[in-house]
Amino acid sequence: MEAVLPDVPRLSRSVPAAKVGIVHLGPGAFFRSFGAIFTEDAMAAHGGDWGICAVSLRSPSARDQLGPQEGVYTSVTLAPEGRHPRVIGSVSRILVAPEDPQAVLDAMTAPDVRIVSLTITEKGYCHEPSTGLLRLEHPDIRADIEAPSRRKSAPGLVVEALARRRAEGHPPFTVLSCDNLPDNGRLVRGVVLDLARVLDPALAAWIEQTVRFPATMVDRITPATTVHDIAGLARSEGYHDPACVVHEPFRQWVIEDDFTDGARPAWDAAGAQFVRDVAPFETMKLRCLNGTHSALAYLGYLAGHGTIADAVADPPFAALCRHLWEREILPTVPQPEGEDLVAYCDALLDRYRNPAICHRTWQIAMDGSQKLPQRLLGTVQDNLAEGRPVPGLALAVAAWMRYVGGVDEAGGAIDVRDPLADRLKAASEGADEPSGKVAALLAVGDVFPSSLASDRVFREAVSGAYEGLCRIGARAMVVALTGA
Numbered sequence: 001m002e003a004v005l006p007d008v009p010r011l012s013r014s015v016p017a018a019k020v021g022i023v024h025l026g027p028g029a030f031f032r033s034f035g036a037i038f039t040e041d042a043m044a045a046h047g048g049d050w051g052i053c054a055v056s057l058r059s060p061s062a063r064d065q066l067g068p069q070e071g072v073y074t075s076v077t078l079a080p081e082g083r084h085p086r087v088i089g090s091v092s093r094i095l096v097a098p099e100d101p102q103a104v105l106d107a108m109t110a111p112d113v114r115i116v117s118l119t120i121t122e123k124g125y126c127h128e129p130s131t132g133l134l135r136l137e138h139p140d141i142r143a144d145i146e147a148p149s150r151r152k153s154a155p156g157l158v159v160e161a162l163a164r165r166r167a168e169g170h171p172p173f174t175v176l177s178c179d180n181l182p183d184n185g186r187l188v189r190g191v192v193l194d195l196a197r198v199l200d201p202a203l204a205a206w207i208e209q210t211v212r213f214p215a216t217m218v219d220r221i222t223p224a225t226t227v228h229d230i231a232g233l234a235r236s237e238g239y240h241d242p243a244c245v246v247h248e249p250f251r252q253w254v255i256e257d258d259f260t261d262g263a264r265p266a267w268d269a270a271g272a273q274f275v276r277d278v279a280p281f282e283t284m285k286l287r288c289l290n291g292t293h294s295a296l297a298y299l300g301y302l303a304g305h306g307t308i309a310d311a312v313a314d315p316p317f318a319a320l321c322r323h324l325w326e327r328e329i330l331p332t333v334p335q336p337e338g339e340d341l342v343a344y345c346d347a348l349l350d351r352y353r354n355p356a357i358c359h360r361t362w363q364i365a366m367d368g369s370q371k372l373p374q375r376l377l378g379t380v381q382d383n384l385a386e387g388r389p390v391p392g393l394a395l396a397v398a399a400w401m402r403y404v405g406g407v408d409e410a411g412g413a414i415d416v417r418d419p420l421a422d423r424l425k426a427a428s429e430g431a432d433e434p435s436g437k438v439a440a441l442l443a444v445g446d447v448f449p450s451s452l453a454s455d456r457v458f459r460e461a462v463s464g465a466y467e468g469l470c471r472i473g474a475r476a477m478v479v480a481l482t483g484a
């Protein structure tokens, strides 16, 4: 993603960087299209020293992109009627944890830092997706327990920084998870406490009593930036910005208003909603948006659709979304205050149709083992408990099973990216018959709670769908389900 047009200068900072008040772990595209912009808008509206120190936990690419530009980058809104670039300056500093863990811990320990926020994706929490508990055998967690000064994982860094703040007499920071996980505040609190209990029970007790972990619901579709996006920006704006991000116009941030000493930017001035209970919003978003996103990703990929917009332009796939929302998802979603659930789903289909957004089904298909429980399986369980059938959700789960088998409908290899990819492929290859493959995959306890794996109605629905996918293919199965 380097220089694309000759003689185009690099984007550079024109206003001074704000003093750091937030350390953010995981400065990928979503953080740049979302939290960093809310913070920029909040500072513009109400001031405050809320500059962001962005910390990469693994690769130096964010630093390599943002560093030479002193943290500034372009956010490009992709509306159906045109592109709107805007330069964002709220990132004041960039660090790469594996290169300089000490600098990261110093930044997190600074008294002026009042918030540590996270967009580290589902797998960054090192938890078991089906239970939410910290995996003590996770390689990064094992390394954290063995070498406290070189903490690697996000929970490890948070625990170490809180220990130092406690020792130095500084108030704790608020830990703000901005990942697509149900009850993400409780989840991050759980993994932080699980690790702290192993390392230092007194510290764990202090964290339990004093540290706040508000829950959030985050929403803005942000496909991976491509070389074409960077080249297009260079042509239209006359500068080179490899850190640019592209995203839809829509954004929604719902936050539990529970910050240590109330210290936070005026994100509400930028349109964020502060509420007492985020759960209904989170369930709505994870099940309606992410659930259909994943269904479209696996079934669409198998049917040969490269992007979400391509998939929903194919009538049976738009009908699949409607079927899922009306019959299998909305009956399980509580009513969030101020939301019209039917209008919400109609708007989702328009968002998916946005022709300017090239969101690859392959990108959304990544890390399915970490995503399925909150996107599809919780919905399945709620339906089964009420005696309702789940043919569409079972088809989506079966499509995931086909996908992780690693072979597409034309016999080509699928590049499956998932922390459990090897285990899933081995499970699939270990059996010859469709029913044996389904049984082997249902037995992966990290993904499927045992009560669900042993549910006869669910097993039969998934086996039938899987067998149909092998026999007539994904598109024909979607047609058969929806009648479209």
Ligand code: CS2
Residues within 6 Å of the ligand: 180, 218, 219, 220, 221, 222, 289, 290, 293, 294, 363, 364, 365
């Ligand atoms: C997507 C999400 O990649 C994925 O798994 O479903 O990133 C989705 O685009 C966002 O959650 C939208 O807010």
